[in-house]
Amino acid sequence: MGIIEPKCFAGEQPGTRLIVLGAVHGNETCGTRAIERVTAELAGGQLRIVRGRATFVPVTNRLAYQRGTRGGDRNLNRHLAPTAAPADNEDRIANALCPLLADHDVLLDLHSFRSAGSPFVMVGPEDNAGDLQPFSQAARERALALRLGVARALDGWLDTYAAGAARRGGSAAYGVGTTEYMRAAGGCALTLECGQHEDPQAPQVAYRAILRTLAHLRLIDAPDPPPAARMEGLRLREVVDRAHPDDRFERAWTSFDPVRRGQRIGVRHDGAAVLAPFDGAVVFPDATAAPGAEWFYCAQPHPRLSR
Numbered sequence: 001m002g003i004i005e006p007k008c009f010a011g012e013q014p015g016t017r018l019i020v021l022g023a024v025h026g027n028e029t030c031g032t033r034a035i036e037r038v039t040a041e042l043a044g045g046q047l048r049i050v051r052g053r054a055t056f057v058p059v060t061n062r063l064a065y066q067r068g069t070r071g072g073d074r075n076l077n078r079h080l081a082p083t084a085a086p087a088d089n090e091d092r093i094a095n096a097l098c099p100l101l102a103d104h105d106v107l108l109d110l111h112s113f114r115s116a117g118s119p120f121v122m123v124g125p126e127d128n129a130g131d132l133q134p135f136s137q138a139a140r141e142r143a144l145a146l147r148l149g150v151a152r153a154l155d156g157w158l159d160t161y162a163a164g165a166a167r168r169g170g171s172a173a174y175g176v177g178t179t180e181y182m183r184a185a186g187g188c189a190l191t192l193e194c195g196q197h198e199d200p201q202a203p204q205v206a207y208r209a210i211l212r213t214l215a216h217l218r219l220i221d222a223p224d225p226p227p228a229a230r231m232e233g234l235r236l237r238e239v240v241d242r243a244h245p246d247d248r249f250e251r252a253w254t255s256f257d258p259v260r261r262g263q264r265i266g267v268r269h270d271g272a273a274v275l276a277p278f279d280g281a282v283v284f285p286d287a288t289a290a291p292g293a294e295w296f297y298c299a300q301p302h303p304r305l306s307r
């Protein structure tokens with residue numbers, strides 16, 4: 001039995017190779033539930049792959065899943081790369097997962113989040129020939145992102161992460177997770193955050209997104225879902241690190257809480273105010289971040305993904 005157990009369904013006609021991941025973070029189980037439902041329908045014949053290939057990994061990080069924790073030995077969705085001498089659980093998963101990703105064209109990675117909120121999709125960079133993450137499939141990602149059934153989209157992750165890592169003296173490579181690996185391997189990739197971890201709707205959000213993806217990519221014979229009429233597009237612009245154990249938030253922030261430029265977000269241990277750099281939103285706040293690690297991100301409305 002392998003460390004990951006992909007379930008593969010191939011169509012008779014050539015087409016797109018899709019891979020869908022659940023439980024990359026072990027305590028995020030909505031994708032697992034949705035994949036179980038879809039693969040049961042495929043096995044039972046209610047759904048049929050006619051073109052290309054659909055591969056499903058219901059539980060990507062089994063150790064973390066069994067423990068009900070985000071990671072096993074560490075966060076699988078950071079510094080994802082094959083290694084010659086795997087040192088921990090996530091290294092061993094990476095050695096099976098990375099070649100599997102590289103053997104597909106499109107990744108849909110299903111996650112959930114800690115505090116209450118609406119589902120959102122994370123999209124890669126615009127087409128570019130830069131050094132950090134050169135890319136040429138932005139239009140393809142955007143078209144799929146608009147069809148997943150969610151109303152909020154976020155981009156700018158690796159650029160913003162890399163700027164923070166450089167300031168910390170760290171490596172941008174640490175910011176590489178499943179989607180970044182997939183893009184570097186020539187594919188395109190979306191992370192779908194389906195809702196709060198315990199939200200009973202989250203598996204339904206994930207299930208609907210898988211069916212819409214299968215239809216949009218023409219793996220099943222079904223009409224292409226219409227793109228969302230409305231999408232709130234946001235771009236991550238800044239990451240602020242926690243510097244001291246006594247740095248504290250002004251209040252209990254939740255991702256996408258709106259802030260005005262100059263609004264107080266937190267207070268440093270020495271009493272200095274931490275202010276919003278622009279009109280936008282607080283994203284991924286972590287009140288328990290270790291000093292020297294990311295405390296929160298700031299995102300700004302951006303037209304690219306907005307409708």
Ligand SMILES: [Zn+2]
Pocket residue numbers: 024025028111112
């Ligand atoms: Zn996650």
